Amino acid sequence: MRTNIAQKQFDEERALYNLQQADVSECIFAGPADGESVLKESRDVNLYKCTFSLRYPLWHVKGFTMEDSTMDELTRAAIWYAEDGVIRKSVLGGIKAVRECTGIRLEHCKVVSQEFGWKSSDIVLKDTEITSEYLFFDSRDVRLENVKMHGKYSFQYMKDLEITDSVLDTKDAFWHSENVTVRNSVVKGEYLGWFSDGLTLIDCKISGTQPLCYCKNLKLINCTMDDTDLSFEYSDVEADVRGHVISIKNPRSGSITVDSVGEIIREDPVMECTGQVIIRG
Numbered sequence: 144m145r146t147n148i149a150q151k152q153f154d155e156e157r158a159l160y161n162l163q164q165a166d167v168s169e170c171i172f173a174g175p176a177d178g179e180s181v182l183k184e185s186r187d188v189n190l191y192k193c194t195f196s197l198r199y200p201l202w203h204v205k206g207f208t209m210e211d212s213t214m215d216e217l218t219r220a221a222i223w224y225a226e227d228g229v230i231r232k233s234v235l236g237g238i239k240a241v242r243e244c245t246g247i248r249l250e251h252c253k254v255v256s257q258e259f260g261w262k263s264s265d266i267v268l269k270d271t272e273i274t275s276e277y278l279f280f281d282s283r284d285v286r287l288e289n290v291k292m293h294g295k296y297s298f299q300y301m302k303d304l305e306i307t308d309s310v311l312d313t314k315d316a317f318w319h320s321e322n323v324t325v326r327n328s329v330v331k332g333e334y335l336g337w338f339s340d341g342l343t344l345i346d347c348k349i350s351g352t353q354p355l356c357y358c359k360n361l362k363l364i365n366c367t368m369d370d371t372d373l374s375f376e377y378s379d380v381e382a383d384v385r386g387h388v389i390s391i392k393n394p395r396s397g398s399i400t401v402d403s404v405g406e407i408i409r410e411d412p413v414m415e416c417t418g419q420v421i422i423r424g
Contacts, residue, residue: 154178154197162188172197201225209233214240216255222247235259241266260285278313279304297332298323317342336361355380361397375399377414394418 146165153159154174159167162185172181173196181195182188183202190209200214201207201222210231214221218237222228227246233253240256241247241263248267259275260266264283268290278297279285287306295314298304304323310331317323317336327346335354336342342355343362350369355361356376363382368374372389375382382399391399392408398419407420 153181155181157181157183160184161186165189166191168192170194172200195221199223201228204228373408375418377412377416378418380418391420394420 148165148167148170150169152171152174154176156178158178158181160180160183162182164187166189168191170193172193177197179198180202181197181200182204185204185207187206188204190207190212193212195214195218198219200218202224204225205227207228211233213234214237216236220239220242221235221237222240222244223242225244225247230249230252232251235252235254235256238256239258240254241259242261244263244266246265247263249271250269252271254271254273254275257276258280259273260279260282262281266282266285269288272291274293276295278292278294279301281300284303285301287309290309292309293312297311297313297316298320299318300320301323302321304320306325306328309328311328313332315334315337316332317339320339320342322341323339324343324345325347329348330344332351333353335349335351336358338357339361340359342358344366345364347366348369349366349371351371353373354371355374355378358378358380361378361380363384366384367386368384368388370389373392374388374390375394376392377395379395380397380399384399384401387403387405388401390406390408391404393412393416395414395416396418398421400421400423402423404420404422409416
């Protein structure tokens with residue numbers, strides 16, 4: 144039989160520690176005791192219309208849902224070492240909201256959380272807005288669908304990432320990443336994709352200075368590159384770019400097909416560079 148907890152307030156340390164097979168609705172986790180880890184080690188817990196304002200509420204939790212709930216900026220490091228969770232129509236506002244988690248899905252959420260999603264695997268963000276300065280550092284098997292994100296140093300040291308139908312407003316994204324595919328998305332960023340291996344961009348709109356340098360196994364299929372200069376330096380690349388590129392510099396190998404290019408720079412390479420630039424038509 145499931146436990147039902149409704150319209151209560153909790154602020155003690157480990158107030159609902161190891162809660163199992165429970166539905167928690169319209170509860171407030173805040174108060175003068177300022178207790179940490181209110182739901183630590185819980186199992187099979189559903190949270191509905193709850194408000195969190197205490198640190199570390201969902202650590203080591205397995206099998207949970209959270210819907211129509213809010214975690215404010217005081218809810219630091221909210222979800223760590225958790226497994227098999229679904230978060231819907233909720234707000235996550237505290238720093239380091241998800242870390243070292245497995246099997247977490249966010250749908251129709253708003254997230255403002257620096258250092259979100261570090262060292263995690265099997266993570267899905269769908270129909271979600273997220274702001275995070277360091278997003279998904281060193282994570283695996285991540286999928287973003289219809290996501291609007293704002294960040295700086297995003298997706299570094301990641302493996303097996305898929306992004307579709309999204310808008311990425313970022314900076315040094317995808318550095319040292321492996322096996323990343325981005326489809327039908329807007330990608331705004333400086334120094335995009337440096338040192339990546341197996342980065343593929345399909346039907347994407349790319350903008351920003353000095354993109355896609357020092358890459359291995361780089362592919363661009365039917366992409367545009369607006370305001371991109373000094374592109375592809377020392378990269379192994381196969382690219383089909385529609386429209387104009389400001390400048391291309393010292394591609395290491397492969398070929399780059401464009402409609403037009405302002406400048407092809409071949410000067411002072413530190414390695415052998417045999418990459419070709421082909422003007423379409």
